[in-house]
Amino acid sequence: MSRIAYYRVSTLDQSIESQRVALSQGHHIDREFMDEGVSGAVLAAERPGFRALLDYIREGDTLHVYAVDRLGRDAIDVQTTIRSLITRGVVVEIRGLGRIAKGVGELIIAVLAQVADMERQRIRERTTAGREVARKALELTGKTHRGKVSLGRPVRYDPEVVREWRMKHSASIRETAEHFDLSDSTVKRYCFTPPTAT
Numbered sequence: 001m002s003r004i005a006y007y008r009v010s011t012l013d014q015s016i017e018s019q020r021v022a023l024s025q026g027h028h029i030d031r032e033f034m035d036e037g038v039s040g041a042v043l044a045a046e047r048p049g050f051r052a053l054l055d056y057i058r059e060g061d062t063l064h065v066y067a068v069d070r071l072g073r074d075a076i077d078v079q080t081t082i083r084s085l086i087t088r089g090v091v092v093e094i095r096g097l098g099r100i101a102k103g104v105g106e107l108i109i110a111v112l113a114q115v116a117d118m119e120r121q122r123i124r125e126r127t128t129a130g131r132e133v134a135r136k137a138l139e140l141t142g143k144t145h146r147g148k149v150s151l152g153r154p155v156r157y158d159p160e161v162v163r164e165w166r167m168k169h170s171a172s173i174r175e176t177a178e179h180f181d182l183s184d185s186t187v188k189r190y191c192f193t194p195p196t197a198t
Contacts, residue, residue, distance in 0.1 A: 001060040002030040006053055008070045012037040012192065013185040019066040022095055027064060031056065040120075044072045044081045059089030066095050068112050069120075075113035082109050156182065159190035166191060 005023045007016035016034050023029065033056070035049035044050045057063060063085060065071055071092075072078035082100060085092050092100045100109055134144035134151055143149055157180055166176045166187070177187045 001062070002058070003027055003062050003064060004053065004057055005029045005032045005064045006050060006070060007032065007034040007036075007066065008038060008040070008047070008049070009036050010039050012188045013183075015185065019070075022066055023064045029064065040069060041073055043077050057085070057088070057090055060091075062091040062093055064093050064095070068094055068097070068109060069116045072113070075110065075117045078113040078116075079106065079110050082106065156180075156186075157190075162187060162190045 005020070007019040007023075009016055009019075014036075016036060020032070033049045033053035035047040038047050038049070045054065053063075068078055071081045082092055083106060086100070086102055086106070094100060097108070097112075100106070131151070134146070134148075137143065137145040138151065144151065162176060162180055162182070165171070165179065169175070171179065173184050173187050173191070176182075176191070177184045180187070182190075
């Protein structure tokens with residue numbers, strides 16, 4: 001019987017470390033699976049790390065997860081994933097909720113997954129509304145309502161310059177980050193995201 005942890009972050013900018021620290025407190029984790037840079041909009045079973053987890057996990061194992069939304073794209077996917085694991089004899093333990101069992105546990109997950117869906121929809125609506133306000137302000141004044149001169153994240157360095165420097169010097173991610181005074185995640189994004197066609 002193994003203790004297994006699953007972590008997911010949506011972008012390469014994010015780190016699984018906070019999830020790892022939270023799940024390892026009080027537990028020895030035997031095996032870890034992760035999906036980094038995988039959107040929550042992807043079904044759980046279609047994520048490479050989660051697919052590998054499903055191939056590995058066995059009856060009697062315990063799966064530790066940071067939050068309900070790590071287990072699926074939406075309320076239906078979360079419920080399907082948990083039901084499938086429980087049916088296979090896997091114990092599902094969610095940080096802050098404890099062990100999820102058949103019956104009442106599944107009902108609680110159904111409600112929580114639905115609430116998470118509603119919150120994601122509200123976030124999308126607020127983000128869309130904020131973008132529209134910023135776009136209009138930019139068109140009228142040349143700056144967004146927050147005083148920025150463009151939409152989106154400002155680029156400190158041309159990603160191509162960072163990629164070329166790293167290749168020329170055979171530098172690690174850390175060395176490149178230190179040279180340009182960038183975060184490791186930004187260097188990863190610059191170096192491993194394909195350039196957009198112009």
